[in-house]
Amino acid sequence: MTDFSRACFWQNDGTDILLPVPEEFDFKQNYDHLSTATDEALYTLRGGSIYKAIAVGARDTVVEIGPHRGEGGESLRIRFVEESAAADPELQEGVARYVHDWFDLGTDLAPFYEMARQDLLLKQAVDSFYGLRNMGIPDLYEAICWGILGQQINLAFAYTLKRRFVEAYGRSIERGGERYWLFPTAERIAELTPEDLSAAGMTTVKKCEYLVDTAKLIANGELTKEMLLATGDVRQAEKMLVKIRGIGPWTAHYVLMRCLRLPDAFPIDDVGLHHSIRHVLGLDAKPDKPRLLELSAGWTKWEAYATFYLWRILY
DNA sequence: TTCCAGGTTTCCT
DNA sequence: AGGAAACATGGA
Numbered sequence: 530m531t532d533f534s535r536a537c538f539w540q541n542d543g544t545d546i547l548l549p550v551p552e553e554f555d556f557k558q559n560y561d562h563l564s565t566a567t568d569e570a571l572y573t574l575r576g577g578s579i580y581k582a583i584a585v586g587a588r589d590t591v592v593e594i595g596p597h598r599g600e601g602g603e604s605l606r607i608r609f610v611e612e613s614a615a616a617d618p619e620l621q622e623g624v625a626r627y628v629h630d631w632f633d634l635g636t637d638l639a640p641f642y643e644m645a646r647q648d649l650l651l652k653q654a655v656d657s658f659y660g661l662r663n664m665g666i667p668d669l670y671e672a673i674c675w676g677i678l679g680q681q682i683n684l685a686f687a688y689t690l691k692r693r694f695v696e697a698y699g700r701s702i703e704r705g706g707e708r709y710w711l712f713p714t715a716e717r718i719a720e721l722t723p724e725d726l727s728a729a730g731m732t733t734v735k736k737c738e739y740l741v742d743t744a745k746l747i748a749n750g751e752l753t754k755e756m757l758l759a760t761g762d763v764r765q766a767e768k769m770l771v772k773i774r775g776i777g778p779w780t781a782h783y784v785l786m787r788c789l790r791l792p793d794a795f796p797i798d799d800v801g802l803h804h805s806i807r808h809v810l811g812l813d814a815k816p817d818k819p820r821l822l823e824l825s826a827g828w829t830k831w832e833a834y835a836t837f838y839l840w841r842i843l844y
Numbered sequence: 845t846t847c848c849a850g851g852t853t854t855c856c857t
Numbered sequence: 858a859g860g861a862a863a864c865a866t867g868g869a
Contacts, residue, residue: 676850683849686867733865735853777852801850840850 531622538625544613546625547597548605553638555660556596556603562661565844568688570695570710580610582702582709585623589711590614591704592624605632610704630667633790638662641831645838648827650809654838663837665787669754670715670747672788676780677739678732690732694740697729718744739775746773754789763791786833795832797821805839 538548550556564574572581578595590612597606607628614620629635642659645651666672674694679687698713698721718726718741726737746752752773760766763785770781778798785794796802803815806824810816816824828835 677852679849680851681849681864682851682866683868685849687850689867735864739852775852779851783850796850799850800848804850843850 533626534618534622544608546607546621547599548607548625548628548634549601550604550632550634551637553642553660554603554632554634554662556605558658558661559632559664562658562664562841565841566688567685568692570688570692571712573707573709580707580709582711583624583627584700584711585620585627588620589700589702590620590624591702591709592628594628612704627667631665633662633665636662636790636792638834641834644827644831645835648835650806650824651828651835651838653809654842658838658841661838661841663787663790663834665790667788668712669752669784669788670718670744671712672784673743673747673776673780674712674740675787676783677736677743677775680736680780682732690730693730694726697731715744715747719748736775742774743776757785757789763793763795766791786836791833792830793832795825795828795836797825799836801840801843802836805842808842809839 538546560574560577560579563569563572563579572579574580578593580591580593582589582591584590591610593608593610595606595608597604605628607624609624614624642655645655666675675687675691678690678694682690695710695712698717699710701708701710703709721741721744723734723737723741726740727734731737731740743752752769757766757769760769763782766785766789767778767781770776770784771778776784779796782794782796783799785791786796797818800815803821806812806821807815825832825835
């Protein structure tokens with residue numbers, strides 16, 4: 530048993546994993562957040578549970594994730610679909626780690642809520658969505674692709690593009706009569722040309738160049754999560770990312786927020802954020818940069834969560 | 845048809 | 858360093 534498994538989860542009866550959750554956690558809030566995606570290719574919501582394919586090493590598996598209430602309070606129940614993983618602790622731990630990262634269970638939200646309750650913009654959001662976590666994108670290539678795909682287009686179309694991308698180049702497995710998709714690996718995309726992607730219906734050739742270029746960087750080990758974390762702070766990590774063609778300040782902060790989990794990552798230029806702020810304050814126009822800086826001045830070290838909660842208001 | 849959408853690059857001073 | 862222009866496409 531590893532340190533992680535000892536510290537973070539225990540098995541129920543050999544078929545389920547029960548993952549402890551922090552005090553500030555509400556499964557339904559996170560489930561409802563996931564349900565706002567218009568055409569999500571990478572998970573399925575059914576009967577109050579989340580179904581998702583997860584790759585652990587070379588092995589693909591499908592799990593059902595749902596709430597569990599027991600004597601020890603609330604936890605997450607992870608159940609393997611049509612598979613017994615009881616004898617495979619490596620698979621169990623890999624899946625548990627993924628879910629732990631996905632739901633950002635390692636962050637203590639108490640200080641954020643304390644700050645947000647006093648904040649003009651956030652107080653309403655944290656009241657409405659108490660227990661919502663920053664549901665992240667643990668895979669670096671997936672996070673970068675989602676950033677690139679989502680640039681300057683509406684979200685509905687971005688989901689369409691993602692589905693095309695996933696179904697053209699991702700692996701899939703069938704469980705219980707359903708097909709579950711995994712996001713394409715950087716290694717897979719690195720062997721393609723921008724023209725391949727463009728022909729497959731992926732947006733413009735320019736964006737396809739970015740998708741292939743970043744795939745090569747990651748497949749060659751020239752860009753990793755560890756490198757970004759090792760820079761030590763959000764400004765240095767941003768610097769490293771924006772050197773890459775196709776990644777500007779918005780995408781850099783988006784990736785640092787959703788994948789690297791830097792608490793002070795802050796996509797301040799985000800149109801959705803501006804729209805949300807305009808809505809909360811009842812403004813006629815979107816706030817300008819000086820006003821944004823003023824309004825977010827009290828969010829220090831919680832900019833990522835503040836942004837995530839404000840985005841949530843819009844849906 | 846027009847306008848906008850969870851921007852970035854390139855080319856200018 | 859800071860600003861305008863080009864880019865390019867589905868949805869409302």
